[in-house]
Amino acid sequence: MRLAAVAVTLSLLGACASTGAGRPSGPVNALYSQLDLASKGYETALQQSREGNLEASQLTLTQSLDRLKEASARCGNTSGCDPQRFFSVFDRLLRLKDGDFSGDQDLDSDVAPSQAALAASKGGVSSLPQAQRSVTLLHGQKLSELIAMNGPVKAALEMWLTQMRPQLMDAWVNYQYLRYQMWPQYEKADLPEALLFGIMAKESGGKVHAVSRSGAAGPLQFMYATGMRFGLSNDSGFDMRFDPAASARANAEYINEQLRIFNNNLELTIGAYNGGEGRMRRAVGDDTSVSFYDPRIYNQLSQETRDYVPSVLAAAWLFLHPDSYNLRFPKIDGIPGTITLKRPASLSELTVCLGSAGGMNDGWFRTLRNLNPRLDPQVTQPVGTSLQLPKPLEQAYAARCVDGPWPILAGDLHRAVVPVVVQDVPVVSAPVVRGTSQYKVRRGDTLISIVRDLHCSSVQEVTEMNGLKHHHLAIGKTLKLPVCR
Known part of the structure; x- marks a missing residue:
């Protein structure tokens, strides 16, 4: 029931x-x-x-x-x-109900069967009940009790279930393959897995190499300075913000830091992650018990942050209760695997030869990139290179990508050369400059009007010849001008 x-x-x-x-x-x-x-x-x-x-x-x-x-x-x-x-x-x-039923009772469990299988596997948490408690608790508090089911969260639920549903489903699939790297970081920090999923779904949709217009990067979208503060530096040319495990660790440290500052006020903490902890601290002051939706706080925040907080909480809620919202996440076998290349191949070539193996109709390009973030997907890797991929693909690689027609096809497509079209650029004869002349600035003169009368120079050239700053002209100043024929 x-x-x-x-x-x-x-x-x-x-x-x-x-x-x-x-x-x-x-x-x-x-x-x-x-x-x-x-x-x-x-x-x-x-x-x-x-x-x-x-x-x-x-x-x-x-x-x-x-x-x-x-x-x-x-x-x-x-x-x-x-x-x-x-x-x-x-x-x-x-x-x-969160985490309070156990045994074989047929309830809408907080842990999907695929998660339960992973929890019992090597590297996962040791048992399903522990996984349930970790999923639903935030420092001893039930996550369900911290999520206010108000108008903004309900509106965000509708968005995830309608217009943003494809992003939600992609985020779920991407996360299941990244889970073995990211979830242990949250578990060590005593943070609920649903929160990790909610942030990732909203930030990047589980695309490890996502970069925003503002420069935030990685699956959890760290800004450069914030990433550096939490150890996401440059490692031999690789930006650690793109590393799923390191990014999850840094995110967990950040969330716990802000939870301490805001006295475990989850909504203020999530708002700080998006809008900046400085702005949130100034808005809240000493009253950390204030609601995120209090007009004194809410009205000071950007529209992006107002939307961000309920959206993260709604995604976390759907992670816990998909069946209660007529939502079915696909079953994913996220157990990690490894292959050693038997023939040179790039991630792009492997994507072609793997095709839709394992029922992945969208192909494996995103997953291969996510699991091997240090590799350029277009660069061919030599024989003997070790690659991470979902364990079910180990057999698919051996069957499809070592011998036979598919690796040959993939290699042929990858080596295709796209012709570069060279367009004829008209040659404009530059005016011949002979020496310089002098000009005394008069009232009403501007650099543009002076240059226009020359018919052969530019504002930049005259500025550089006279060492002008900010195009400032003083009446009576003598300028050097180019003499053109």
């Missing part, structure tokens, strides 16, 4: 709501009583789960959710019943 099923029922009854403002009728009160019983039963199931009584917890949980589903369905057909009351209970139960 999943909360998602109740969400569907609620969405249907919302359209059937009555707007009557009178006192609730007997049938309505009966439905509200059912709602209260369902809520209390759900809390009882949580407590039973915490005490280890999983069989009783499952039974109580099933009965409670059945009661909630039945009552919410009847609300849509009962005059005077307020569906918002059911929505509020649903939202509360969704928050209560």
Whole structure:
């Protein structure tokens, strides 16, 4: 039994709501009583789960959710019943559930099956319950309790589920292949994985080599100075902001630094990451308990930061509760693998010969670049080079990229030479300059008017000949001018 099923029922009854403002009728009160019983039963199931009584917890949980589903369905057909009351209970139960159920209960788990498999693999966290706690907790606080489900966050949820859905799905896929490098950095820092995903989804969509117009770079978009402050320097010509593990470590250090400054106020911390910690500190002052949405704070921030904070939180929320929003992330086997090149190849050539192996219809170029950020994708790597790639591609490489037609085709395409078109540039004869003449500046003269009368020079040339600064002319000043024939 999943909360998602109740969400569907609620969405249907919302359209059937009555707007009557009178006192609730007997049938309505009966439905509200059912709602209260369902809520209390759900809390009882949580407590039973915490005490280890999983069989009783499952039974109580099933009965409670059945009661909630039945009552919410009847609300849509009962005059005077307020569906918002059911929505509020649903939202509360969704928050209560984070990390509190264990065992084999069929719930909308905070950890997807692909994450659970990775958690049990070498290099991952040791067990699923630990992964759940790490996913949902921020320094001992439930992440769900820190995310205010207000208008801006709900609007951001809609954006991620509609216009920005392709970016969200790409970010999910990219993150699953980068997870083994990035998530351990957050786990060590006692930060929730959902927050890491939310920031990355908003910043770069999981494109390791992303660079913004302002110069922010890498999967988590560090500015150069901030990156340097957290150890993202230059390593033999490689900008460490593009290294997924190093970038995640630096991001975790930054987030924890700002959480200490803002007394674990998550929204202010995320706002500082986007808009600058200095600006956020000046806006907040000594009152770190103030809400990010308080007009005294909110109105001082740029529109970008106002949008950024709820967008990050909404992406983190969807990471935790995709099923509750009719969202299905693809199952990704993100276990890392390695190959040693048997024949020279570039990342571009490997992309061609791998094709859609493993069901990747969009091809593997982005993933290969993300996992090998130090390599130029167009440069052919020699035999013996070790490359990182998803483990399922190890067999695909051996089958497709060592022998046969695909590496030959890939190499042929890669070596193609695109002709360079050389356009004829008209030759303009330069005027012959013979010596210089002198000119005394008169009232009303400008450099442009003086040069225009010469018919053979430029403002830059006259400026340089006379050592002028900022094109400043003084009346009576004698200028040297070129003499042209």
